[in-house]
Amino acid sequence: MANIMIRRGAEGYVFYMPKRDIEDQITSMEFDTPEKWGGEIKLKNGGCYFIDPQPAPARLPYSVRASRIDGVE
Amino acid sequence: MSALTREETQALIQEVLEVYPEKAKKDRAKHLMVNDKALESSKKCITSNRKSLPGVMTMRGCAYAGSKGVVWGPIKDMISISHGPIGCGQYARGGRRNYYVGTTGVDTFCEMNFTSDFQEKDIVFGGDKKLTKLMEEIEMLFPLNKGISVQSECPIGLIGDDIEAVSKKVAAQINKPVVPVRCEGFRGVSQSLGHHIANDSVRDWIISNRDGQAFEKTPYDVAILGDYNIGGDAWSSRILLEEMGLRVVAQWSGDGTLAEMENTPNVKLNLLHCYRSMNYISRHMEEKYGIPWLEYNFFGPTKIAESLRAIAAFFDDKIKEGAERVIEKYTAPMNEIIAKYKPRLQGKKVMLYVGGLRPRHVVGAYEDLGMVVVGTGYEFAHNDDYDRTMKDMGDATLIYDDATGHELDEFVKAMKPDLIGSGIKEKYVFHKMGYPFRQMHSWDYSGPYHGYDGFAVFAKDMDLTLNNPVWKMLKAPWLKEEATAELKAA
Ligand code: SF4
Numbered sequence: 001m002a003n004i005m006i007r008r009g010a011e012g013y014v015f016y017m018p019k020r021d022i023e024d025q026i027t028s029m030e031f032d033t034p035e036k037w038g039g040e041i042k043l044k045n046g047g048c049y050f051i052d053p054q055p056a057p058a059r060l061p062y063s064v065r066a067s068r069i070d071g072v073e
Numbered sequence: 074m075s076a077l078t079r080e081e082t083q084a085l086i087q088e089v090l091e092v093y094p095e096k097a098k099k100d101r102a103k104h105l106m107v108n109d110k111a112l113e114s115s116k117k118c119i120t121s122n123r124k125s126l127p128g129v130m131t132m133r134g135c136a137y138a139g140s141k142g143v144v145w146g147p148i149k150d151m152i153s154i155s156h157g158p159i160g161c162g163q164y165a166r167g168g169r170r171n172y173y174v175g176t177t178g179v180d181t182f183c184e185m186n187f188t189s190d191f192q193e194k195d196i197v198f199g200g201d202k203k204l205t206k207l208m209e210e211i212e213m214l215f216p217l218n219k220g221i222s223v224q225s226e227c228p229i230g231l232i233g234d235d236i237e238a239v240s241k242k243v244a245a246q247i248n249k250p251v252v253p254v255r256c257e258g259f260r261g262v263s264q265s266l267g268h269h270i271a272n273d274s275v276r277d278w279i280i281s282n283r284d285g286q287a288f289e290k291t292p293y294d295v296a297i298l299g300d301y302n303i304g305g306d307a308w309s310s311r312i313l314l315e316e317m318g319l320r321v322v323a324q325w326s327g328d329g330t331l332a333e334m335e336n337t338p339n340v341k342l343n344l345l346h347c348y349r350s351m352n353y354i355s356r357h358m359e360e361k362y363g364i365p366w367l368e369y370n371f372f373g374p375t376k377i378a379e380s381l382r383a384i385a386a387f388f389d390d391k392i393k394e395g396a397e398r399v400i401e402k403y404t405a406p407m408n409e410i411i412a413k414y415k416p417r418l419q420g421k422k423v424m425l426y427v428g429g430l431r432p433r434h435v436v437g438a439y440e441d442l443g444m445v446v447v448g449t450g451y452e453f454a455h456n457d458d459y460d461r462t463m464k465d466m467g468d469a470t471l472i473y474d475d476a477t478g479h480e481l482d483e484f485v486k487a488m489k490p491d492l493i494g495s496g497i498k499e500k501y502v503f504h505k506m507g508y509p510f511r512q513m514h515s516w517d518y519s520g521p522y523h524g525y526d527g528f529a530v531f532a533k534d535m536d537l538t539l540n541n542p543v544w545k546m547l548k549a550p551w552l553k554e555e556a557t558a559e560l561k562a563a
Pocket of ligand 1: 135136137138161225226227228257258259
């Protein structure tokens with residue numbers, strides 16, 4: 001588990017992990033509705049993380065805990 | 074455009090790697106690449122922010138240098154204590170020429186070295202008492218200081234001193250912010266972690282100090298982040314922003330004050346020049362206060378105009394007109410400068426090896442002068458820096474991460490650039506090899522280089538260095554005679 005921050009960039013969501021200074025475009029997010037948001041997220045660099053599905057945050061950027069499923073660190 | 078083709082550059086990398094033992098070769102190969110503009114992400118072709126290999130010369134600094142030397146040091150009305158032995162602080166004091174206005178020793182303190190000067194007995198018995206005493210002395214001798222930061226050097230972490238407790242106690246006593254910073258040099262792989270730690274301590278101890286207090290806002294408030302006012306850089310940037318109608322509330326941290334930092338959460342937009350050293354705090358302010366941030370580039374007229382327009386896009390028509398007016402005003406003088414220097418510099422090749430933002434940011438300024446950057450690299454960048462770099466560089470440009478002394482030497486010998494821009498540790502090596510060199514960390518005692526006024530200085534400096542007649546006289550007289558003798562014999 002690690003803290004990540006999700007913000008909105010020019011082309012959709014951007015993933016940022018402060019601990020390791022990884023910044024990348026999010027290419028897909030499993031759930032993206034106001035009621036259910038999160039799940040598996042895929043990054044452009046091939047990484048894949050999981051956020052507990054939850055109601056969408058009222059405001060971005062938003063810090064949340066995520067676990068790594070697979071991918072380059 | 075590049076001096077070498079993709080294949081040639083690739084071959085050069087292979088050749089340079091040849092001397093390493095197998096394991097080192099494998100490791101270093103990951104840090105060198107040939108740029109390919111088509112690539113979207115740097116992840117697969119270059120590795121960065123890894124521990125340097127033991128046994129090779131590298132140009133990196135330590136976390137303490139990143140925190141004290143870069144981020145905290147330039148805040149002029151705070152006193153940064155180099156907590157630990159005296160040497161670290163002596164070399165990190167005003168060395169980056171962060172200019173500021175004020176009377177040193179009275180209300181500003183950047184150029185002074187405050188240290189707890191650890192001795193054996195402090196290592197054995199701990200230095201907390203000494204730190205308390207030191208801060209009380211500071212308060213007595215320099216009552217106009219606005220706050221204190223404690224920058225830990227290596228031993229503090231090793232002996233486990235509790236600087237947080239001391240800081241809290243003294244803060245209550247003197248009624249000023251006292252910030253403990255855990256930036257011991259052994260943390261992380263380079264000064265980069267020091268920037269991060271410094272940002273985090275600003276976040277924890279400074280940024281929310283004035284939350285809820287009254288502040289007279291205007292719709293045009295901005296803050297300059299990540300400009301350390303080297304040779305006056307922040308000043309030559311600030312006047313452009315003010316000219317287009319914005320109000321600069323804070324400068325971080327060159328010529329900056331504690332009050333400015335505390336007021337930053339009130340701004341409309343954070344302008345980020347050095348992404349590497351201050352993106353952390355920008356992200357924090359974006360999340361906590363909803364302040365957007367924008368990376369800009371004030372090197373060379375092309376990039377300045379681009380940046381001014383991008384900044385103006387966040388505001389109303391008044392600012393947009395202001396931006397156009399500023400660009401318009403400076404176009405003629407800039408063209409004059411380019412007309413003067415471009416013929417003297419056209420087509421010259423430059424190699425860069427710097428830190429922070431410069432390996433990509435200054436490229437535009439060189440291009441404005443008709444020069445080509447054939448190789449670039451960072452001492453302590455991360456992958457997000459390389460993502461940004463690859464877009465700015467020409468195809469087939471050589472890119473090196475945490476380059477070693479050997480690699481730099483060989484690259485220079487093979488690529489024969491007309492100018493090298495790097496740090497003080499490289500300067501004299503390349504001078505001896507007969508290459509024109511500019512120290513691009515603190516502008517070689519010159520500057521400013523940011524903004525329109527800075528570009529005029531930049532162009533002149535590059536010309537003075539590159540076209541200096543001294544480079545033709547470097548050959549030793551006896552070698553020269555031999556050459557002529559040979560000629561005669563022939
Ligand atoms: S590595 Fe440690 S001892 Fe060396 S300069 Fe940095 S803080 Fe000082």
